[in-house]
Every structure is written in structure tokens, then in C-alpha cells.
Amino acid sequence: MQNDNRHIAIIGSGGHADVVTEAALLQFPKQKITVFCNYSNGRQSIFGIPILNYSSLIAVLEKNQVTNFIIAVGQIEYRRNFIVELEKSSVQPISIFHRSAVVSASAKVGRGVYCGPMSVIHSGAHVCDNSIVNSMALVEHGCVVGANSHLAPRASLLGNAKTGQDVFIGSNATVFPRTNVTSNTIVGANSLVNKSITEPGTYFGTPLAKKNV
Structure with a gap:
């Protein structure tokens, strides 16, 4: 049974926050959900949920008695910064699954994971x-997706x-x-x-080549 006393924080207010929020509303219809953002982009709400701006993330989460969070920002480096900051708090990550996502009963999914529409694990x-x-x-049999990694739409392992983290x-x-991708890599x-x-680095193309910087 779901805990009806949860207060879930969606952290971010861009396009990825839209899809995460929509999935969260379907998955947790009885829980309180709030969107938090550390900058103003002119938006005031997402699907009717007010966006709260803040200067201190942990302080605003504690003030609003948030119990769980999910990072709804796509960029890896920003996500990592949030993870490091939130490790200092008692707020726990929670995973959000779109109702059309397919997850095998033998698969293992960690905390704070987002699985989008028609994704397959x-x-x-x-x-x-x-x-x-x-x-x-697509995450095929026996694959490992490292912490804070992002498989974009239609990406396949x-x-x-x-992958590393x-x-x-x-x-x-x-x-x-049976191919490995080391940590801190962009494909x-x-x-x-x-x-x-x-x-580590940025790779692209067919055949694959490393981008020189």
C-alpha cells in the first residue's frame, strides 16, 4: 500500500520536468507533489502544480516537509550537483515509472530513477x-546502467x-x-x-570516434 503521507518534490521546471510530473501524478494520485526550481523561467506551474523558487534547496524541502524527491533535469552535470547537495538531507529519492514502461520482475531499479513512456528494462x-x-x-537482458546516467529517447543498450556513472x-x-562505456562519457x-x-570523453558517429577538445 502506498504511503499517503508522502510529499514528493519534482526538482526542475523544464521540459523533462513536464514528463516526470505527468508520470508522477498518474503513479501517485493521492500523494502531495510540488515542483521546485532554483531559477525563474517565467513558468508558474506544471499541470496545475505551483512551481516554488528557492535559494537553498535543502532549506525549502525541509520547510515544506518533503519526504521524497526525483531530479527532473536531463543534463548530467546538473543532476550530479543536485545529488551531492541532497545527500546532506534526510529526503529520500523515489523512482517514477510511466504507466507504459515495461520493467522485468527480475530487473533491479534503484532509487530516484525515471522510466519514460514505452521504455523497456x-x-x-x-x-x-x-x-x-x-x-x-531499451535496456536489454543483463545490462547495467550506472548511477546518474541518462539514456535518451530510443537509445539502446x-x-x-x-555503462559507468x-x-x-x-x-x-x-x-x-557485452560492450562497456566508462564513467563520465557522452555518446x-x-x-x-x-x-x-x-x-572518458565525448564520442559520436558510425564508426565511433572521440571528439577532440
């Missing part, structure tokens, strides 16, 4: 804390592929079976990762 897969499996993204896999990109949209990436 197959048998024995493990999605670690505070990650995003976005719309129609094929059988037993693994703070990894972004772009839209329509595919990571081949561009439509790329094919057919061999393991062992050095």
Missing part, C-alpha cells in the same frame, strides 16, 4: 540510482552492455552487446558503440 538488468531511461529507451547515451544510439545521437569505451 529486460530480465536481469540493473538500473542504478538517479538515472533516466527515457521514452522508448543490448545484451550485457554496461554519469554517462549520457544520445537518442537512437546503440551500445552493442552522441545515432552513434554505434561496437567496442568498449575506456577513456
Whole structure:
């Protein structure tokens, strides 16, 4: 039975916050949900939920007696900053699943994970804390998605592929079976990762190449 005394914080007010908030309202219809943002973008509410601006995140969460949070920002570096800050609080991450997401009973999904519309997490897969499996993204059998990683729409991890933490896999990109992507890596949209990436950086294309910076 769901805890009706939860107060869930959606952290962020951009486009990703829209989809997370909509899914949260469907998943937790009886819980209080509030949107928090640390800057003003002209928006006052999301699906009728007021957006509260703040200067101190932990202080505003405590003031509003928030029990759980999910980070509704897509950019990896911003998400990591929020994670580090929220580790100092007693507020706990909570996972949000769109009602059309498919998660195997044998899969393991951590806390603070968002699974978007028609996303699939197959048998024995493990999605670690505070990650995003976005719309129609695929995590095949035995795969591991590292903490605070983001699989963009239609990204695919094929059988037993693994990512480290703070990894972004772009839209329509595919990571081949039994292939590893090291932490702090960006893989561009439509790329094919057919061999393991062992050095952090930005990669794109077919064949895959590292972007020189």
C-alpha cells in the first residue's frame, strides 16, 4: 500500500520536468507533489502544480516537509550537483515509472530513477540510482546502467552492455552487446558503440570516434 503521507518534490521546471510530473501524478494520485526550481523561467506551474523558487534547496524541502524527491533535469552535470547537495538531507529519492514502461520482475531499479513512456528494462538488468531511461529507451537482458546516467529517447543498450556513472547515451544510439562505456562519457545521437569505451570523453558517429577538445 502506498504511503499517503508522502510529499514528493519534482526538482526542475523544464521540459523533462513536464514528463516526470505527468508520470508522477498518474503513479501517485493521492500523494502531495510540488515542483521546485532554483531559477525563474517565467513558468508558474506544471499541470496545475505551483512551481516554488528557492535559494537553498535543502532549506525549502525541509520547510515544506518533503519526504521524497526525483531530479527532473536531463543534463548530467546538473543532476550530479543536485545529488551531492541532497545527500546532506534526510529526503529520500523515489523512482517514477510511466504507466507504459515495461520493467522485468527480475530487473533491479534503484532509487530516484525515471522510466519514460514505452521504455523497456529486460530480465536481469540493473538500473542504478538517479538515472533516466527515457521514452522508448531499451535496456536489454543483463545490462547495467550506472548511477546518474541518462539514456535518451530510443537509445539502446543490448545484451550485457554496461555503462559507468554519469554517462549520457544520445537518442537512437546503440551500445552493442557485452560492450562497456566508462564513467563520465557522452555518446552522441545515432552513434554505434561496437567496442568498449575506456577513456572518458565525448564520442559520436558510425564508426565511433572521440571528439577532440
